[in-house]
Amino acid sequence: MQTFQANTYHLPPLASESAQAMRQIVNGLAKPIASLGRLEELAIRLAGIEATTSLRLRQKTLLVFAADHGVTAEHVSATPKKVTIVQAGNMLAGHTAVAALAIAAHCQVQVIDIGIDSQRTFSKLINAKIAYGTQNIAQSPAMTREQALKSIKIGYATALAAINNGSEILAVGELGVGNTTTASAVVAACLQCNAAEVVGRGSNISDAKLAHKISIVQQALTRNQPDSTDPIDILAKVGGFEFGGKVGAMLAAAEHHTPLILDGFISYAAALLAQKIAPTITNYLVPSHVSHEKGSQRALQQLGLEPYFDLQLCVGEGTGAVMLMPWLDELAAILTHMNTLADMAIVYKK
Ligand SMILES: O=C(O)c1ccc[n+]([C@@H]2O[C@H](COP(=O)([O-])O)[C@@H](O)[C@H]2O)c1
């Protein structure tokens, strides 16, 4: 893997010839021009990422990075901390929201323990534990700079292994009680805005808890002073291990011409960090939905990504990303089975 130092990290340029060729193919299908709407733009985006018009969309893998957050000691979540490890087990057994959706979408799910605060293990849980949760960002940095870099390397290696095992589409999800607090701190640090502008209700907290959560995020930013020009510093001071995992997966996917589908608010926070490492990475990311979490619109705007749907989801786990996957199968069917205008000898006149 390349190094993350300074501004020396470069991604290969998007394959604009393949994107252009896909535009021609889509325009030539037997339908009114542009009538498949944003599905056409998705096809063009995927061709640019994969550097081919023969899209590889079949084998899909969701990488769920699971970790705990010391900031839960500040009572910022409605959810007890043990839910991170319990849901990791339930996910592997096929019983969480995303596990159920993944069955419908024929998507493989990998759950990576990158920092769960529990000694429990499950046979299929991938052990990449950096620590038993992060430190409390209201009182200290979340992790060391070395741990932040390690989390990115783990995500990179996990995604690369999936690609080498035949995955053609990647998606990222997470489990992490308290991570909407740390995601808000990361987004505020990246956008250089106040906590109140991006902190939301996470797993559905009360008005009183929301006010407290805003003050905790502000305290974390004031206490740690993350350097907005240094994504590793932001990750180390106010982030979480699963954010680094996602960043690494994004870098590996982009480098290997593999589309990576984003999920919700925690994915946006990770993507903002990745964007600071490699500004062109956003060309390689596929948005899915707009999360119901408060800072979502602002984060997506900064990423320059327009999500494809809004179901007011805010469960995380990768749910929105997996919901996009059937659209990819539909796209493949369209590209395989539709007639062309040339077949039908139709010439449009505006
Ligand atoms: O992805 C999102 O947009 C999203 C929005 C709100 C909550 N979540 C999920 O809920 C958990 C964090 O909520 P909280 O309140 O404990 O910060 C964590 O497991 C996330 O996956 C996820």
Ligand SMILES: Cc1cc2nc[nH]c2cc1C
């Ligand atoms: C059950 C449960 C599942 C979750 N998945 C993501 N966050 C969650 C929070 C709870 C409480």
